[in-house]
Amino acid sequence: MRTRVVRFAEWTRPVPPVTREIASALPEDDEGRPPVLFVPGYGHAAWAFAEHWLGRAAARGYPAHALSLRGTGGSGASPVTGLRAYAHDVVQVAAALPRRAVLVGHGAGALVVQHALARYPARAAVLAAPVVDGWPALGAALRANPLGTLPALAGGRLRLSRRQLFGPDLPEEQAAAYVSRVERMPARAQWQLVLHRAAEPAVGHPPVLVLGSPDDRVVPRSSLDRTASRYGGAPLLFPGMGHDLMLDARWEEPIDALLDWLDKETAL
Numbered sequence: 001m002r003t004r005v006v007r008f009a010e011w012t013r014p015v016p017p018v019t020r021e022i023a024s025a026l027p028e029d030d031e032g033r034p035p036v037l038f039v040p041g042y043g044h045a046a047w048a049f050a051e052h053w054l055g056r057a058a059a060r061g062y063p064a065h066a067l068s069l070r071g072t073g074g075s076g077a078s079p080v081t082g083l084r085a086y087a088h089d090v091v092q093v094a095a096a097l098p099r100r101a102v103l104v105g106h107g108a109g110a111l112v113v114q115h116a117l118a119r120y121p122a123r124a125a126v127l128a129a130p131v132v133d134g135w136p137a138l139g140a141a142l143r144a145n146p147l148g149t150l151p152a153l154a155g156g157r158l159r160l161s162r163r164q165l166f167g168p169d170l171p172e173e174q175a176a177a178y179v180s181r182v183e184r185m186p187a188r189a190q191w192q193l194v195l196h197r198a199a200e201p202a203v204g205h206p207p208v209l210v211l212g213s214p215d216d217r218v219v220p221r222s223s224l225d226r227t228a229s230r231y232g233g234a235p236l237l238f239p240g241m242g243h244d245l246m247l248d249a250r251w252e253e254p255i256d257a258l259l260d261w262l263d264k265e266t267a268l
Contacts, residue, residue: 015088021074022093023050023066025058034123034266035097038066039090039116041107041131042189043160043182045073048106048244052251060259062102067093069112072183081186083196087115094120102262106246107131107218108193110227118200124265125202126258129212129243131193133223144217155187164217166242169249178247207265211236211245211254218243236261 023046036057038049049066057064068075069086078085090112094101100123105113110130117125131137141149141164148159160182162175202208210228214221214237224235238245238254245254 015085016078016080018070018076018078018089019074020070020076020089020093021046021068023047023054023068025050025054025064027058027061027063030061030063032099033062034099034102034262035063035065036102036104036262037090037094037097038064039103039105039109039113040066040069040072041105041109041129042069042185042193043072043158044107044109044244045069045075045181045183047073047181048178049246051247053246053255056252056255057259062259062262063097065093065097069109071186082188083112083115083192086112086189087119090116091120094122099123102126102266104128104258105130107243108189111193111196111199114199114202117202117206119203121204122202122206124206124262125208126261127208127210127227128245128254128258129216129219130210130224130227131219132227136220136223137193137218140218140220157184158190160218160243164242165244166248167213167215167240167250169240170242170247171249178244207231209233209236209258209261209265211238211258213238213241213243213245215240216243 040048045068046066054064070078102124103113103122104126106128108131110127111132144164145161148161162179166175208231212219212224212235228235241248
């Protein structure tokens with residue numbers, strides 16, 4: 001497949017600008033390492049990475065940034081939402097960084113990153129617990145949390161449970177605090193998790209790492225395998241963790257593995 005050069009919708013229906021919330025953690029000396037841009041899944045915002053992963057990445061020498069998608073966190077609301085608008089925001093933020101960035105998408109943010117990669121020549125990409133195969137994810141959500149999932153089928157709010165997001169080791173009080181911060185997403189954005197066009201090929205074919213948990217109650221193991229196989233590899237797995245790898249009790253393990261991989265893939 002060839003990368004599209006002209007996209008008719010970009011000319012006839014441009015994405016309106018919004019203010020964008022960006023959380024950052026910078027090392028004292030990045031030694032030329034590429035910046036890392038974290039993209040949260042639906043309902044989450046930059047805070048989900050600012051909690052642990054931004055600081056960890058900066059401590060390892062990587063300039064680290066996290067974006068709140070439009071309408072979430074401190075980013076401005078917009079009448080236009082969905083994959084095209086979200087991917088546009090990611091590309092705009094990445095293009096403003098001083099060097100070609102590594103894009104890291106979590107959950108539905110991985111789907112956004114896939115679409116952004118068709119428009120931005122990333123240095124590398126990481127898809128963490130990626131929600132890119134909508135129907136399997138919907139089936140898993142219905143089995144794990146039917147009461148929180150069924151309203152979304154009629155345009156209502158998708159409510160993710162503590163059991164879906166976290167493993168058993170995270171203290172209940174901390175889990176409840178995180179769950180309370182998960183925001184409602186527009187119905188259009190929710191439906192696009194299931195009904196969306198496949199992403200176009202990535203510009204420049206950057207290396208892509210897929211990581212997740214075999215115990216994730218949002219993303220089935222089979223989906224992790226399929227996604228990783230599209231990029232010629234196998235998923236890096238963290239048993240015992242839930243969907244929110246960046247907030248769960250053993251959050252250090254996936255981010256350290258991610259950064260170890262980046263050290264090798266982006267070595268100068």
